[in-house]
Amino acid sequence: MTSPGKQRRPVVLLRPVPGDTVVHRLWAGTKLLTVLGIGILMTFYPGWIPIGLVAVLVVVTARLAGVPRGALPSVPVFLWVLLLLGGVTATFGGGAPHVDVAGLTVGLGGLLSFLRITALSIVLLGLGMLVSWTTSVAEIAPAIAKLGRPLKVLRLPVDDWAVTIALALRAFPMLIDEFRVLFAARRLRPKDPAITRRDRRRRWAAELIDLLAAAVTVALRRADEMGDAITARGGSGQISALESRPKRRDAAALAIVIALCAVSLYIELLSPLATSA
Known part of the structure; x- marks a missing residue:
C-alpha cells in the first residue's frame, strides 16, 4: 500500500x-x-x-x-x-x-x-x-458580459455566451468528482475471468459501453439539478447580471x-x- x-x-x-x-x-x-x-x-x-x-x-x-x-x-x-x-x-x-x-x-x-x-x-x-x-467561478460570467458589451452593437448574444461558459465551468468540477466515484465503483465490481484474448476484448468493450452510459446518465442528472437550481434563483439571466467592474x-x-x-x-x-x- x-x-x-x-x-x-x-x-x-x-x-x-x-x-x-x-x-x-x-x-x-x-x-x-x-x-x-x-x-x-x-x-x-x-x-x-x-x-x-x-x-x-x-x-x-x-x-x-x-x-x-x-x-x-x-x-x-x-x-x-x-x-x-x-x-x-x-x-x-x-x-x-x-x-x-x-x-x-x-x-x-x-x-x-x-x-x-x-x-x-x-x-x-x-x-x-x-x-x-x-x-471564483461566479465572477467569470459577469466579467465576460462586461468585456463583451461592445459586441452587443453587432447584436451578438454576449450574455448567453457568458452564461454558457459559467455553467460549463460550474459543471466541470462536479462531473470530475462524479466520474471518479463512478470509476472507483466500477473497479470494485467483480469481474468474470477472461481466458482468451477475444473474451478480454469483449469484456473491455462491455465495460466501456457501461461507463459511457453511466457517464451520460450522471451528466443528465446533474444538468437537471442545475437547471432546477437556476430556475429557483431567478433564471439564467441572474448569472451574468451581477455587479462586476474593475x-x-x-x-x-x-x-x-x-x-x-x-x-x-x-x-x-x-x-x-x-x-x-
Whole structure:
C-alpha cells in the first residue's frame, strides 16, 4: 500500500484557494485579459526571454496569492518518460548550435526547440491554473458580459455566451468528482475471468459501453439539478447580471502586464541581443 506521503496529488482546477490576497481581489476580467494578452504574445514571439519573464510573473503572483505547494499536482512517471523520449527524438533533428561528443558532431537545435515548446506549455498551463486558483467561478460570467458589451452593437448574444461558459465551468468540477466515484465503483465490481484474448476484448468493450452510459446518465442528472437550481434563483439571466467592474488595483495589474509584454517585444524585435542571435 502506498504511504500517505507518497500518494499522487490530483489536478485541482476551478476551485479557488482560500484567501483574501490582492490577487484574489482582482477583477476576473483583468485576469482574463492578462491570459489573452500573454497568450497572444507567446503565440507570435515564443522566445526564451518572454517565456522566462512570464514564468517570473506566474511565480511571483502565486506567492502573492498564497498558493500552497500542495495545490500543485504530481507529475506521473509516464509523462516524464514521454518527455524524455520526445527530447531524444527531437535531438535527431539537429540544427545549430553544434557540440562535439566523442568525436561526433551533434546538433542541439531540435532539442532546444523541444525544450522551449515544453517550457512554453508549462508556463501557459501554470498561468491558467493560477487564474482558476484565485478566481471564483461566479465572477467569470459577469466579467465576460462586461468585456463583451461592445459586441452587443453587432447584436451578438454576449450574455448567453457568458452564461454558457459559467455553467460549463460550474459543471466541470462536479462531473470530475462524479466520474471518479463512478470509476472507483466500477473497479470494485467483480469481474468474470477472461481466458482468451477475444473474451478480454469483449469484456473491455462491455465495460466501456457501461461507463459511457453511466457517464451520460450522471451528466443528465446533474444538468437537471442545475437547471432546477437556476430556475429557483431567478433564471439564467441572474448569472451574468451581477455587479462586476474593475478598480484601481486592476489598472495597476494591467499596467504591469503591458510593461512585461512591451519589454518582451523590445527584446525580441529591437534588442541588440535579438538581432545578433
